[in-house]
Amino acid sequence: DAGVTQSPTHLIKTRGQHVTLRCSPISGHKSVSWYQQVLGQGPQFIFQYYEKEERGRGNFPDRFSARQFPNYSSELNVNALLLGDSALYLCASSLEGQNYGYTFGSGTRLTVV
Amino acid sequence: QKEVEQDPGPLSVPEGAIVSLNCTYSNSAFQYFMWYRQYSRKGPELLMYTYSSGNKEDGRFTAQVDKSSKYISLFIRDSQPSDSATYLCAMSEVGGRRALTFGSGTRLQVQP
Numbered sequence: 248d249a250g251v252t253q254s255p256t257h258l259i260k261t262r263g264q265h266v267t268l269r270c271s272p273i274s275g276h277k278s279v280s281w282y283q284q285v286l287g288q289g290p291q292f293i294f295q296y297y298e299k300e301e302r303g304r305g306n307f308p309d310r311f312s313a314r315q316f317p318n319y320s321s322e323l324n325v326n327a328l329l330l331g332d333s334a335l336y337l338c339a340s341s342l343e344g345q346n347y348g349y350t351f352g353s354g355t356r357l358t359v360v
Numbered sequence: 361q362k363e364v365e366q367d368p369g370p371l372s373v374p375e376g377a378i379v380s381l382n383c384t385y386s387n388s389a390f391q392y393f394m395w396y397r398q399y400s401r402k403g404p405e406l407l408m409y410t411y412s413s414g415n416k417e418d419g420r421f422t423a424q425v426d427k428s429s430k431y432i433s434l435f436i437r438d439s440q441p442s443d444s445a446t447y448l449c450a451m452s453e454v455g456g457r458r459a460l461t462f463g464s465g466t467r468l469q470v471q472p
Contacts (some may be wrong), residue, residue, distance in 0.1 A: 289465050290448075295458045353403045
């Protein structure tokens with residue numbers, strides 16, 4: 248079975264640009280979460296979506312947004328990129344109502360120059 | 361002060377040693393406690409999770425939770441070079457904003 252898949256794997260963007268990251272959850276998982284992991288730190292929660300609705304939001308500016316599609320895949324969008332947005336962006340999928348045991352993808356490494 | 365504190369290491373041990381990894385936390389609402397392993401340039405991989413206090417064993421891995429002290433541990437017996445990775449503790453509430461709160465990770469190196 249395919250795990251959580253993320254695309255692209257690597258991305259280089261210029262300050263001020265916009266980026267879209269994509270995630271497909273494990274088959275049968277209807278909930279998708281996004282995390283940002285800065286080098287040397289643990290992942291930080293950005294969003295959780297279930298059935299196309301936002302279920303939770305972390306402490307990130309409005310430049311960060313996300314959505315979930317009917318097939319449960321998801322996109323994370325970041326506008327007006329800053330150097331500090333350089334990080335590994337992780338997507339995790341889970342069953343509904345499950346607050347533990349999330350399965351993570353390998354992430355998208357974003358570099359902002 | 362961070363909600364979850366974890367010693368960043370690095371921790372270097374010889375093959376076959378018993379490894380102890382620890383986290384402390386401040387949020388009394390945390391009920392689920394997880395340990396993830398992360399290899400370089402990969403996403404975190406779930407090793408174990410426990411609910412509330414107690415111990416849980418899975419092969420060479422044992423997780424312990426002491427809610428009274430707000431302290432969790434992961435023990436690795438008979439450590440192998442393949443165990444070399446960063447270990448992240450993570451915690452979550454029941455319900456709530458459905459987010460995992462991670463420690464900063466401990467880098468472990470097992471020397472052959």
